[in-house]
Amino acid sequence: MRIICLIKFIPDVENFIYDYEKNVLVRENVRMVLNPDDASAVAYALKIKDKNPETYIEVVTMAPQGVMLQLEDLLRLNVDKATLISDKLYIGSDSYITSMILGKYLSGINFDCILTGTHALDGDTSHVPAQIAEILHIAQMSNIVKIEEQSFGCDSAVIEVDAEKVFVKYKVVLPAILSLQKESKYKLPFIKYKDIDLYVRNRIEIIDNEVLGYEQHEVGIRGSLTQVFSTFAKKMDKKDKLVVKNDEEGINTVFSFLKSKGYV
Amino acid sequence: MKKSLIYLEPNNYQNSVDLLEVARQMYADDAYETYAVSFASCCREAEGLFDYLIEVLDQQIQNFDIINTTNVLEELQQVYQFDSILIPATHIGRMLAPRMAMRLHVGLVADVTAIKHTNGVLEMVRPAFSGKIMAGIVNRGRIPVMMSIRQNVFTYQLGESKNSLRIEYHPKPAEKSKIELLSISEKEKTNDIRDSEVLVSGGGGTMRYFRRLKLLADEMNSQVSASRRIVDSGIASRSIQVGQSGKTVAPRLYIALGIYGSLQHIEGLKNVESIISVNTNKHAPICSLSDIVVEGDAEEFIEKLVDKIKREKRICHENDG
Numbered sequence: 001m002r003i004i005c006l007i008k009f010i011p012d013v014e015n016f017i018y019d020y021e022k023n024v025l026v027r028e029n030v031r032m033v034l035n036p037d038d039a040s041a042v043a044y045a046l047k048i049k050d051k052n053p054e055t056y057i058e059v060v061t062m063a064p065q066g067v068m069l070q071l072e073d074l075l076r077l078n079v080d081k082a083t084l085i086s087d088k089l090y091i092g093s094d095s096y097i098t099s100m101i102l103g104k105y106l107s108g109i110n111f112d113c114i115l116t117g118t119h120a121l122d123g124d125t126s127h128v129p130a131q132i133a134e135i136l137h138i139a140q141m142s143n144i145v146k147i148e149e150q151s152f153g154c155d156s157a158v159i160e161v162d163a164e165k166v167f168v169k170y171k172v173v174l175p176a177i178l179s180l181q182k183e184s185k186y187k188l189p190f191i192k193y194k195d196i197d198l199y200v201r202n203r204i205e206i207i208d209n210e211v212l213g214y215e216q217h218e219v220g221i222r223g224s225l226t227q228v229f230s231t232f233a234k235k236m237d238k239k240d241k242l243v244v245k246n247d248e249e250g251i252n253t254v255f256s257f258l259k260s261k262g263y264v
Numbered sequence: 265m266k267k268s269l270i271y272l273e274p275n276n277y278q279n280s281v282d283l284l285e286v287a288r289q290m291y292a293d294d295a296y297e298t299y300a301v302s303f304a305s306c307c308r309e310a311e312g313l314f315d316y317l318i319e320v321l322d323q324q325i326q327n328f329d330i331i332n333t334t335n336v337l338e339e340l341q342q343v344y345q346f347d348s349i350l351i352p353a354t355h356i357g358r359m360l361a362p363r364m365a366m367r368l369h370v371g372l373v374a375d376v377t378a379i380k381h382t383n384g385v386l387e388m389v390r391p392a393f394s395g396k397i398m399a400g401i402v403n404r405g406r407i408p409v410m411m412s413i414r415q416n417v418f419t420y421q422l423g424e425s426k427n428s429l430r431i432e433y434h435p436k437p438a439e440k441s442k443i444e445l446l447s448i449s450e451k452e453k454t455n456d457i458r459d460s461e462v463l464v465s466g467g468g469g470t471m472r473y474f475r476r477l478k479l480l481a482d483e484m485n486s487q488v489s490a491s492r493r494i495v496d497s498g499i500a501s502r503s504i505q506v507g508q509s510g511k512t513v514a515p516r517l518y519i520a521l522g523i524y525g526s527l528q529h530i531e532g533l534k535n536v537e538s539i540i541s542v543n544t545n546k547h548a549p550i551c552s553l554s555d556i557v558v559e560g561d562a563e564e565f566i567e568k569l570v571d572k573i574k575r576e577k578r579i580c581h582e583n584d585g
């Protein structure tokens with residue numbers, strides 16, 4: 001079985017740098033970490049490969065070249081191949097363009113299933129998996145907390161989904177895009193001691209625009225259909241508080257507030 | 265005349281209807297018409313509020329079958345040429361919106377929490393970086409404008425009642441669904457205060473009647489938490505303590521009853537969307553972090569609010585029956 005994992009490296013959110021002048025995220029020189037949901041996706045694929053050694057796992061990411069070291073570590077965990085889609089032209093692409101670029105690469109290769117995260121901590125749009133599924137005309141499901149291992153075959157999979165108020169079990173026809181969330185508790189193993197310095201560079205393929213062949217104006221900031229126009233810090237702390245009393249008016253104010261937010 | 269289509273999500277009709285407020289803010293003084301689309305028979309909540317109610321008549325299409333719902337929305341777009349499509353950011357809506365945007369080759373803004381107009385440009389505001397910053401996103405000219413909208417943020421205040429026109433829409437035959445529903449199971453209730461969307465929390469001011477907090481918590485389907493003062497007095501167990509030496513919680517709503525709001529307590533509150541505090545002293549530090557401060561006795565507050573909620577639920581029930 002061939003599994004593709006779509007993974008994204010995100011700036012360590014606790015210490016990110018944002019260029020408020022240009023309204024872009026400074027991705028170079030920031031420590032990048034694997035998005036937690038995506039780590040669950042890779043962890044699940046590795047679990048399957050543990051049981052069925054003939055499983056082939058390819059991780060695919062669109063990112064700056066700086067993520068090479070992180071990709072190497074995944075390869076040392078028994079991932080077979082890493083594909084890094086990287087080109088200066090792609091910088092600043094919105095979710096639509098990112099999906100289009102990844103979709104073009106994926107349309108040209110074979111797979112039985114694509115695993116992804118549900119959302120990424122930086123952009124947190126959850127757009128990419130659904131949009132790529134549209135490009136490939138296959139099914140997609142988000143918020144997956146479990147994929148039944150014995151069901152995970154070549155033509156379908158049984159999955160369990162956290163659908164807000166309830167859990168729902170579905171059977172999905174493969175190939176499909178299955179998007180896990182970190183609450184699935186699939187965790188990446190540690191690299192085995194003997195593999196710590198394993199040479200793996202030869203298993204990383206870099207794909208740039210020479211290969212994918214987009215025009216300059218079709219991708220990156222220029223090609224994007226949405227654009228960050230302004231950013232501002234969220235006002236926390238002091239609020240324009242409303243002071244009321246325990247009388248009818250006060251209780252009504254509280255009640256209307258609760259109702260408007262859907263708490264009662 | 266602008267046309268706005270709103271997707272009614274069967275799992276949360278009220279919230280879908282509230283997206284009318286987004287349309288209102290987008291078009292402000294322009295003339296506009298609102299269309300609701302639903303894949304079940306149209307909900308009562310939408311009646312009289314939209315100009316048009318489109319009922320898609322195909323029993324086969326289920327809301328999780330996103331390929332087919334996208335197919336239908338695409339057909340509708342061809343027929344009606346909407347200027348905007350608004351989708352609630354529910355579990356289902358967050359899968360539908362991106363697929364639809366890709367199908368129509370338009371941009372999409374996720375999880376919108378506010379609408380701004382800056383020099384005639386429509387800015388869709390959304391949180392980024394786990395809510396650390398807010399970003400105003402603009403659309404590069406393509407129509408329809410599409411967004412998914414954070415749940416329970418917008419509230420539509422009833423305008424004049426409309427004569428909603430029903431449209432029965434028969435879509436092209438559906439494709440065979442690639443997804444089949446096997447079963448639905450209720451979520452087990454956990455007793456972890458970190459999992460509760462709402463916390464009813466008590467401090468020193470509730471010492472004598474702390475157990476009564478549960479009455480309010482039950483009405484709101486939420487849990488009770490406490491400050492260290494209560495825990496140290498042996499009234500509640502450490503497992504429900506909020507703060508530096510207790511748990512860090514991130515409920516959407518924190519109701520602080522008789523809590524002073526010392527630094528060590530506030531330390532335990534992360535990304536809380538709203539705070540309501542009840543305190544005999546309206547200058548207690550917790551009050552300056554609150555959306556609403558009720559100046560008064562917390563025990564009396566519990567009694568009155570529980571009463572009010574019960575009464576409203578009863579009225580609602582009678583109207584349904």
Ligand SMILES: Cc1cc2nc3c(=O)[nH]c(=O)nc-3n(C[C@H](O)[C@H](O)[C@H](O)COP(=O)(O)OP(=O)(O)OC[C@H]3O[C@@H](n4cnc5c(N)ncnc54)[C@H](O)[C@@H]3O)c2cc1C
Pocket residue numbers: 466467468469470490491492493494505506507508509510511521522523524525526527528529532542543544545548560561562563
């Ligand atoms: C190292 C360290 C760690 C700590 N960790 C924590 C922690 O994890 N969590 C924590 O909570 N605290 C912690 N504390 C303790 C903290 O400093 C405060 O002492 C504690 O939070 C105070 O609790 P309180 O606000 O409930 O009570 P109080 O300080 O007694 O405040 C009671 C409040 O209730 C109001 N009130 C009184 N009567 C009524 C009434 N009838 N109706 C309405 N309001 C009324 C009063 O005006 C007052 O504002 C820690 C302290 C230290 C030194």
Ligand SMILES: Nc1ncnc2c1ncn2[C@@H]1O[C@H](COP(=O)(O)O)[C@@H](O)[C@H]1O
Pocket residue numbers: 006007008035037038060061062063095098102115116117118119120123124125126127128129
């Ligand atoms: N640049 C990217 N490269 C590879 N996969 C991505 C990329 N961006 C997003 N994804 C995948 O899409 C998921 C959702 O991301 P997002 O749409 O950014 O919230 C992630 O968890 C990844 O699995």
